[in-house]
Amino acid sequence: MKKIDDYLHKEVLVLGLAKSGLAAAKLLHQLGAIVTVNDIKATDDDLVVQELRVLGIQVVCGDHPLSLIKDSQVDLVVKNPGIPYSNPLITLAVERNIPVITEVELAYKISEADIIAITGSNGKTTTTTLIYEMLKEDKKQPLIAGNIGKVACEVVQNATNENVIVMELSSFQLLGTIEFKPSIALILNIYDAHLDYHGTRDEYVRAKGKIYENQLKSDKAIINFDDKDVCERSEISQAEKIFFSTTTELEGGTYIKDGSVWYKNERIISIKEIVLPGAHNLENILAAITAVKLRGVSNESIVKVLTTFKGVKHRLQFVEIIDNRRFYNDSKATNIFATSKALQAFTVPTILLAGGLDRGNEFDELKPSLKYVKAMILFGESAPKLERIAIESGIEVIKCVDNVEQAVSTAFEVSEKDDVILLSPACASWDQFKTFEERGDMFVQAVHKLK
Template sequence: MKNIDVYKEKHVLVLGLAKSGLAAARLLRKLGAHVTVNDMKPFEENEAAQELDSSGIEVICGHHPSNLLEEKKIELIVKNPGIPYSNPILVQAAERNLPVLTEVELAYQISEADIIGITGSNGKTTTTTLVYEMLKADGKDPLIAGNIGTVACEVAEKAEAGQVIVMELSSFQLQGTRSFRPSAAVVLNLFDAHLDYHGTKEAYAGAKGKIYENLTPDDTAAVNADDKEAGRLAERTEGKKILFSVREYLTEGACVHNGAVFYNGEEIIKTGEIVLPGKHSLENILAAVCLVKTRGCSNEAIVKVLTSFTGVVHRLQFIRTLNGRRFYNDSKATNILATSKALEAFEQPVILLAGGLDRGNGFDELKPYMKHVKAVITFGETAPKLERAAADLGIEAVKRVDNVEQAAGAAYSLSGEGDVILLSPACASWDQYKTFEERGDMFASAVHKLD
């Protein structure tokens, strides 16, 4: 860990706990800051707050005091990524021109290791995992962190010079960065998402684009040549651009051509040998190839991973086959683009299980991808909207249930041999479940109980 003194004797507010807030508070104290933590969860129910309090860090729980910034002489805020900027304390901070960061900025500042940064509306977790596994297979001793579940600053504390941290990054995390500079970065794709948080697509795109913002000519920007909006985010970067495309042959960069994956004109692997299902997986694979090649990764290591890697949990995760029906858990599909890509992965008849938090969008954009859908099981706040979309397509077998556990049984009762039963909600889980992981685990459990 780099010894930095930028936070020494500074009065810093950590706003919101969870994993990232807890790690940030601990780190800031190590760096010599005067740390105050503010979290809405009541102290008696808040294990993280109790732990920090017992270590001597001041913790204020249950409310956001209106005079907190003034009373504690706050000079800087490190906020939990999920807290919106409309929060009263953050509004006050903006009025006072106080810096508001997320913990990934701290991770960058202390890290002795290079960082490979991966963001996008969809495919982040799969691409991050692919990059990590490819580098690992090549003996590069990589680390993995960020939105994938391991707090970035905790990993950065332990990282050593010569290593690389493969970091999955959300728009929430990136919006709170200033100097953050990965050695290689990618925006996989761009789609309307998290508009309830960012307000506009332009603001959402701007947050994603920050991953390219500080690149130098010594760094690499992997750019999706098939996604014009994502590509535009890299227009002003100083990083060396490496393109990838599923649609076009590229003599430089990564592409799919004549049934094979190529990099800089050299064939790496036949697409038929790749285990991951779906055309959308090829986009993630090409991005991963571009990123690992910046670290000198061998074709042999890439092939080893692509012929064995079956995917990540909750992302088109195969669960089981029961009486000729194949069940897939794609609970991480929290928007329409993710579900459309999942539907594209199958040519068999599909029973689609979808629904969840209503963020105000319709589902017209999903309709062109529902050609193989024979039945729809809906749940959650968006159930009526999805039912209207199914009716517009003439899908007669539509059933509303209370939750994903019921959805598993309902889908099986409507299915026939050879069908795919696909949980791909196209919506966030927060209307019924704490996380998409919880939603997917409950579905998988229900599927294993079927007989």
Template structure:
């Protein structure tokens, strides 16, 4: 870890805890900052805050008092989930207090370069693939961010010969200042998190921050088929490496004659890839490009793609019961992810869908429902999902209280050879703390059926 002086004797407010806030507060304390932590959860229900208190860090819990900002803080480290329209954040911006997220701290202390992945869909799969390829090639990767350990924890133990592979959300990227990945990937950009960002333009702008500090010696790997992504690429100073699953390219990663190529070098045949779904081919291409740029050998890349079946909660195969195949796609928190999941199957499908209502309709899903024979709906959007199902001419539609009850209900509508798919097209926060919790409940309910 770099022993930097940037935060020494600086008065810093860590706003919001969770894992990233705890890590940020502890790291800042080590770096000699005068740290105050503010979290909305009461202290007696907040073991993380109690732990920081024992370290000698000032802790204020139970609310976010705006008058706290009158105490002369020079920096705020914000939990990524706190929106910028939050009154506390608005007041801080009015006072000109710089606001960063924990990933910026990680970058400042890391000895190792960052390989950063963002996008609306596919970033977890891409991150996992890249990590596995580098691990297979003995490139000493460490995994961090939304998919792994908190970035600033990883950065503290990273050495110069490591590579930190990190999945980053738009929320995290809005809080960077100096962060500069050696390699950045933008998988795609679709409408997402508009309740946080306000507009698609602001959301795309946040995604583009991943390359704002990159230079010509750095690489930006981009989906050439997406204008929103290419618009970011045109403004980047990095060396652009495109990928496409639809056409042959002069350089970059692409498919030609049924094989994956990087530049003019054949890597492997597409038919030998285990991971299902046409959308996953794009994730594979971007991860291959990053692995090759990091110096990974073809043999290592092929070994991973010959065996990698996917990540948990993303089209995860759970098992088969009496000829019905169960898939957990709880990470499908938007319409595109569910469209991609449905496109991966030709068998009759029972779709389990619903969740947090962000104000949008689901008409875009209509063409993807051609193989759906029944729908089980739940959560705040259950009624909207039912309306969609009726528009698609689906005769069997049932509303249930939650995911646990959706599994036996789906089984009752199913026959041998059917797919039972949890792919909610919505965030989980109306009923579950995370999409992982939602997916685990689905998995447990399937096991109960057995």
């Protein structure tokens, strides 16, 4: 990693002691900062708290005392991405013009390796994984980080200029960046999401767009030609712009023609050879191909990955066939758009398992995608709203249950031979689970119990 003195003797408040907070605190301490960590859920008995204190790092547990900023000379706040800007400590820091960043900014500052950064409302994890696998197949020494895999500022510490870091980024992470500048930046799509956090759609779009903001002419901006918001936001980038499209043949871009994927008038692969299910994944595939071609990856390596890669865990993940019923785990579908795309991947009778955190939105936009849905099994805070949509859509079987495990057994009871049973919640998981991964794991375990 780069040896920098940007944080030497600076007073830094790290807010939130999750994986990113722990990694940021250790790195800042290593860089000579005077670090204080604050976490409302932590206790003095936690091992991570004790670990930091052994290093000489002050840890304040149990609440967010304003004195951490009022009574000190804090130069910088590094916050957990999930902590909203309405947090009193963050509000006070902003009022006092104290920079507030996420650990992604730290990672960029010390990284010796080029960064390929990926964001978007949906498809980030699949696209990030595809890019990583294609680079790996072509022996480009990639590392994966960010919103997938290890914390970014932890990964970059062991990276050299021989590596390339493939970094999945959320709007939460990007909002806390100032100088962050990837050599290749990609926005897959922009759809209404996380408005409870950002407040308005414009603020959400602005946060996503920060991935392009600091790019120079020597950098590359990959842009979804089919997404108006992405195209408009990309105008802030000075980088060379490369477009991809699933609907339009593009000179100098990546596109579909004659049933195949093409890059700059060069045929890469027939769509029939691609094993990743779902028409929506073509967008992810085109974006990934664009990114790796800019890094000199061979067509042979791209084809090898696309003819073997079946998807990532919790994203339209095939789980099992039981009594001729096919089970799919799409727990990462935390918004309506993602669930709509998952449903469009199937043209057979489908039983949809959905529900979760009620963010105040309705689900009317889901109706056009319910064409093949014969039953809906609902759970969580949003179950009543989804029940209304099911009734208005003429769904024959509607069941409300307490949790995902009950949803699996209920779905199996009402299913028939050749049905698809799909967990695609259209909601965040935080009403009943810590993460969407935990929700998906419960689904998979419940499916295996059916055997």
